[in-house]
Amino acid sequence: MEKGLTLVPLQEDLFKSVVELANKLFGPGYMSLGQLEKFFKDTGGEKANLSFVFKNTSNEVIGFRLTYGPNTWQKPLAGKIKYDSSRWGCPENKAGYFWTIGLDSRYQGAGLAKEMSEASANALKAAGAQAILTFSWKQSPGGASQRYLEKFGFKAVHEWPNFWSHLDYECVLCGKNCHCSAIEMIKKL
Numbered sequence: 001m002e003k004g005l006t007l008v009p010l011q012e013d014l015f016k017s018v019v020e021l022a023n024k025l026f027g028p029g030y031m032s033l034g035q036l037e038k039f040f041k042d043t044g045g046e047k048a049n050l051s052f053v054f055k056n057t058s059n060e061v062i063g064f065r066l067t068y069g070p071n072t073w074q075k076p077l078a079g080k081i082k083y084d085s086s087r088w089g090c091p092e093n094k095a096g097y098f099w100t101i102g103l104d105s106r107y108q109g110a111g112l113a114k115e116m117s118e119a120s121a122n123a124l125k126a127a128g129a130q131a132i133l134t135f136s137w138k139q140s141p142g143g144a145s146q147r148y149l150e151k152f153g154f155k156a157v158h159e160w161p162n163f164w165s166h167l168d169y170e171c172v173l174c175g176k177n178c179h180c181s182a183i184e185m186i187k188k189l
């Protein structure tokens, strides 16, 4: 790991830095502070320790891996898509969910996503999860999202066009009215 970077569980004093990085990577309006606060509360907060970040010595977040534990993601996801758990080979209530991940561009391509994801996967396993569900950003620059997920053991099971079009944000690739696709992927634990 690069000198000066620390992998720590997500904590409240880092929220602002996570939101800033997420909106820089995906586009303005992608994530709000209120949304992150709600996510943290709904996923069990500091006690659950499912989400991880890399921070530098100035306490700035340079990477985040945000993760829902079993039975905490159904409501937010059902508001977005009509998912079909028969594709996953795992009971719905035994699946964790990788919501979103990002690394400051200076740190991409060095395997840091794997370290954050391993920490989350271990925490999910300890919480009784048998698999992890995620939706990869198909148009991620350089195809990095799908490449990192496949290396980490995820398999594609479905494709969703216009996955983020319901969000009122400005995609870094499409601007307003995002038409990026998501690849639904699953990894057995």
Ligand SMILES: CC(C)(COP(=O)(O)OP(=O)(O)OC[C@H]1O[C@@H](n2cnc3c(N)ncnc32)[C@H](O)[C@@H]1OP(=O)(O)O)[C@@H](O)C(=O)NCCC(=O)NCCS
Residues within 6 Å of the ligand: 025, 100, 101, 102, 103, 104, 107, 108, 109, 110, 111, 112, 113, 114, 135, 136, 137, 140, 141, 142, 143, 144, 145, 147, 148, 151
């Ligand atoms: C996706 C992401 C988290 C992967 O993290 P990472 O630590 O860079 O992952 P890896 O080092 O394992 O890189 C994965 C692959 O993508 C490539 N890659 C990473 N960043 C890249 C970039 N900006 N441009 C082109 N290729 C890139 C790597 O070289 C590697 O390719 P390889 O498998 O042929 O060696 C990170 O690249 C990122 O934050 N991207 C922007 C946001 C994003 O797409 N998030 C995912 C949303 S679902």
